[in-house]
Amino acid sequence: MSTHSQKDDCTKVQDLILQTTEQNWTDTDKRCIAEHLKECASCQYLLQSISVFEQELDPETHPETKPLPHIRVNAIRHMKRKKNCTGNAGILQRLFGWKVPAYQAAVAFFILFVSISIINAHKGVVRTEGISASKWISYRQQSRDYEATTPEYADSSQIGRNVLEDSLLFRSLMQSDYRHEIQKIDSVLASGV
Amino acid sequence: MTNTQSPIVSETDETLVGRIAQSDTLAFDEIYRRYSNRLLHYFYRMLGGNESLAQDLLQETCIRLIEKAYTFREDGKFSTWLFTIAHNLCLNTFRANKKFGGSVTDHSGSDTLKEYPAWDDQIDHDRFMRSLHKELVGIDEKKRSVFLLRFQEHHSIREISKIMDCPEGTVKSRLFHTTRYLSGRLRDYKEI
Structure with a gap:
């Protein structure tokens, strides 16, 4: 009976010792523990062990192991980078983990826009000097069609073909502003002069 | 002031x-x-x-x-x-x-508290810590974590159960067995 009671006391005291620190013990707890420890070497040893563990494991007693200085620096740098992620980029970063700050994305889009504009402008220069390759092929095809559908033209010289080809090109270039002149040219061509 | x-x-x-x-x-x-x-x-x-x-x-x-x-x-x-x-x-x-992740043998069956020596006040800290580290490496990482969170960080059982996402009873059990085991393994330091 007394052994059973002793075991119950041990369980209770060990629970107290393991679960809470001495500062959190009530007066009743302290009295109960003190009385039990007088009789129980096992619990006494457990309590002593715990106090040694707590003392030895305290980081302050081991100053030789310290965080490296660059850890703090890197973390602060990371925080500043994160701070720059504002607006939509910040939301995107939270949602999808994107790392591109808003201003970098804006610069990238601007560069892309300028590049496309330059390429288009270059194409425009080519077009004003003459004609784009696809249109050239198209007009040449028109010339050949005309040659095929007009038997008397088939026998004409290469110079004659070039004249027709050029006239088609000229017509396409001047179509919008010089409609009347083109009609005159058409009539001249039709008359076979 | x-x-x-x-x-x-x-x-x-x-x-x-x-x-x-x-x-x-x-x-x-x-x-x-x-x-x-x-x-x-x-x-x-x-x-x-x-x-x-x-x-x-x-x-x-x-x-x-x-x-x-x-x-x-x-x-x-x-x-x-x-x-x-x-x-x-x-x-x-x-x-x-x-x-x-060192595997752990079950120490619960061994009675490490057959003798109950008093801890020496002048423990050789270096040797003790080396031995403690060695013993800690040998036990299961969950038990090790419970032990450190309780005695190094002074977290309560409830907090440890939240940290480790496991029932409080499991934490208590792990803590009790680990403490008993380690105190038994390190009792030789009473003579230092």
Whole structure:
């Protein structure tokens, strides 16, 4: 009976010792523990062990192991980078983990826009000097069609073909502003002069 | 008498983490000052004395703290939240590198308290710590984590159960067996 009671006391005291620190013990707890420890070497040893563990494991007693200085620096740098992620980029970063700050994305889009504009402008220069390759092929095809559908033209010289080809090109270039002149040219061509 | 202390020093962890969420570097500095050493020692002991890896995990914890600060709920305790991150990082490391996850034999059957020697007041700290590290490496990482969170970090059983995401009864059981086992294994130091 007394052994059973002793075991119950041990369980209770060990629970107290393991679960809470001495500062959190009530007066009743302290009295109960003190009385039990007088009789129980096992619990006494457990309590002593715990106090040694707590003392030895305290980081302050081991100053030789310290965080490296660059850890703090890197973390602060990371925080500043994160701070720059504002607006939509910040939301995107939270949602999808994107790392591109808003201003970098804006610069990238601007560069892309300028590049496309330059390429288009270059194409425009080519077009004003003459004609784009696809249109050239198209007009040449028109010339050949005309040659095929007009038997008397088939026998004409290469110079004659070039004249027709050029006239088609000229017509396409001047179509919008010089409609009347083109009609005159058409009539001249039709008359076979 | 003027108060020379910066106001940030007197602020609670919970307030500071709210400021970290808004990228306040001073708040981060203060939290770092309070917790970096504790976290490093936790990692150091969990990883069996591998300091470089412990430093890496400390760095990773800082990054996660900055990234996830906005998810912290003010009704919770900051240290519990922070050590949950740390504990999960340790578990990830164990999974990635099995060499730190030493298997544990069941020590519950062995009665290590047959003799009950008193602890010597003049323990050789270096030798004791070396032996403690050696013994800690030998036990299961979950038991090791419970032991460190309780006796190094002074977390309550309830907090440890939240950190480790397991029932309080499991924590109590792990803590009891680990403490008994380690105190038995290290009782030889009474003679030093």
